[in-house]
Amino acid sequence: DGGITQSPKYLFRKEGQNVTLSCEQNLNHDAMYWYRQDPGQGLRLIYYSQIVNDFQKGDIAEGYSVSREKKESFPLTVTSAQKNPTAFYLCASSRRGADTQYFGPGTRLTVL
Amino acid sequence: QKEVEQDPGPLSVPEGAIVSLNCTYSNSAFQYFMWYRQYSRKGPELLMYTYSSGNKEDGRFTAQVDKSSKYISLFIRDSQPSDSATYLCAMSAGSGGYQKVTFGTGTKLQVIP
Numbered sequence: 001d002g003g004i005t006q007s008p009k010y011l012f013r014k015e016g017q018n019v020t021l022s023c024e025q026n027l028n029h030d031a032m033y034w035y036r037q038d039p040g041q042g043l044r045l046i047y048y049s050q051i052v053n054d055f056q057k058g059d060i061a062e063g064y065s066v067s068r069e070k071k072e073s074f075p076l077t078v079t080s081a082q083k084n085p086t087a088f089y090l091c092a093s094s095r096r097g098a099d100t101q102y103f104g105p106g107t108r109l110t111v112l
Numbered sequence: 113q114k115e116v117e118q119d120p121g122p123l124s125v126p127e128g129a130i131v132s133l134n135c136t137y138s139n140s141a142f143q144y145f146m147w148y149r150q151y152s153r154k155g156p157e158l159l160m161y162t163y164s165s166g167n168k169e170d171g172r173f174t175a176q177v178d179k180s181s182k183y184i185s186l187f188i189r190d191s192q193p194s195d196s197a198t199y200l201c202a203m204s205a206g207s208g209g210y211q212k213v214t215f216g217t218g219t220k221l222q223v224i225p
Contacts, residue, residue: 004155031210040120041157042200042217050210090155097145099204101213103155 004104021076023091030096032074037088115183118216135201142203
């Protein structure tokens with residue numbers, strides 16, 4: 001079955017630690033996205049990538065980093081510079097130039 | 113003012129009711145409109161996709177767009193307890209290249225058996 005997988009489902013991190021969230025897709029989509037979802041704020045775009053080896057900052061990129069070395073994979077690193085990292089993180093993908101995005105199941109990150 | 117406004121609810125209805133979910137927006141360039149359904153602690157699932165003004169029907173779901181009023185709606189007929197979820201509207205200008213999608217904050221719906 002084609003789809004998007006995110007791991008882990010739940011992640012706990014101590015303050016000052018970097019942590020990497022995994023996102024893999026087998027939809028053969030060129031574009032991938034990372035969003036953060038907080039109560040009452042909707043989805044906010046962190047980073048997006050339209051093609052392998054290229055990515056762009058979204059609206060709230062500070063304290064995050066990404067890489068796109070393979071078409072199928074778009075990992076997100078939450079660094080210690082992110083001041084309020086506790087949130088629900090969603091990865092999505094789409095055909096390049098398309099606005100219909102398909103989402104993974106999400107990772108809930110909690111900073112202790 | 114947010115580009116996309118959506119009442120957070122919660123909206124509680126009895127099973128079998130017709131549900132109306134709505135979003136307003138301020139950017140007149142938006143021409144592609146989507147509705148997503150998100151169950152608790154899950155990722156959003158694309159429900160409906162429409163272009164420009166008009167109606168689109170898919171089973172019990174009807175999406176309606178009124179660009180003149182900058183208002184979109186999702187109607188759910190014969191609502192079921194399994195429809196209980198948060199519904200997100202989303203929209204984009206579709207101007208080519210990267211399509212920035214702007215999401216509403218979501219309306220929480222509860223269908224009571």
